[in-house]
Amino acid sequence: MKTSILVLFLTTTFSFFVAAQSIEPIFDEFDGLYQAELGSTQGCVNPEVNVFRVCSSALRNDKNAPYILHHGAKTEKVMVLFHGLSDSPFYFRSIAKAVYQEGFNVVVALLPGHGKIDPDADMEDSELADRWRSHIAKVTAISEQLGDKIYLGGFSTGGALATEYILQHPEKVSGLTLFSGALALDPNVEFMANIWGIQLLAKFLDGDYQSENANPYKYPQVARFAAFELVEVIFSVRELLEKGAKVDLPIFAAHSTADRTTPIVGVKSLMEYNQATSVLYELPKELEICHADVVINEEQVSEIGIDGSLLEEIMPCDVPKANPKHAEMLTNLMAFLAAN
Secondary structure: OHHHHHHHHHHHHHHHHHHHHOOHHHHHHHHHHHHHHHOOOEOOOOOOOOEEEOEOOOEOOHHHOOEEEOOOOOEEEEEEEEOOOOOOHHHHHHHHHHHHOOOOEEEEOOOOOOOEOOOOOHHHOOOHHHHHHHHHHHHHHHHHHHEEEEEEEEEOHHHHHHHHHHHHOHHHOOEEEEEOOOOOOOHHHHHHOOOOOHHHHHHHHHOOOOOOOOOOOOOOOOOHHHHHHHHHHHHHHHHHHHOOOOOOOOEEEEEEOOOOOOOOHHHHHHHHHOOOOEEEEEEOHHHOOOHHHHHOOHHHHHHHOOOOOOOOOOOHHHOOOOOOOHHHHHHHHHHHHHHO
């Protein structure tokens, strides 16, 4: 009798422990977030082991969907990654995989207005920047449950949003990783952002914003209106720094010196404010690595599948090319994460 009671007690205790450690409820929260954003979610065509992906009929395809790479339980560290303007979580695939293989749970979010079959209404939304900010906060809150220490990472616009969030909530995050971080834009774009009525003009010029093009994971162009929403975030980051927001956490940044879209000066300025470790992996100008190419490798380029032979000489940065230093960049990133 005593043996039966002991077995029952141990079984109940073990079941409670397993339930307490389960991350399934976190997946439900993640799915619920995107149900609200996309209208509905559904099963993915090709489910993968240790990948929780939130697919939807509102998205162009499943590889535009947000996802979590998980180890089946909470981990010591969790990385949350936010993509750039006009692209999708696909662009973080190689980086997310590498971080996951280092023992992290990795969350790759989908920013409002992105990855969709019909993004026109989103790309004209006067609340778009605030929707991005709200999404960053919600995804971060969900992700906090997946690990003891949380790191935020961002590519381009995602980097600006992650930086702004950290400046406003420094106690919540253990580190920041930036890839082509959009902390500065071409001076002409920044100047135009201050012109009265420029956003109304941008909406008019954007017209009926389309998503279809040869690249299945990126919109054919950056919406002008959305670009000015990004400028609002960049100006907010600068204002926070100028008003004394504390920057005291490890920062890793990978940036091409040849980047004309987001000049490297913005990232360097942030690092000057930082009181903790700053690591800048600077891609030499002579390599002519375009803004969006910093995060992709040969496998991703092959999957995008664009034949750029007719476009290369006219608009070289419209043709995806693998970052020739991609593997070395990841080695430096892993060393940074191991040390911090």
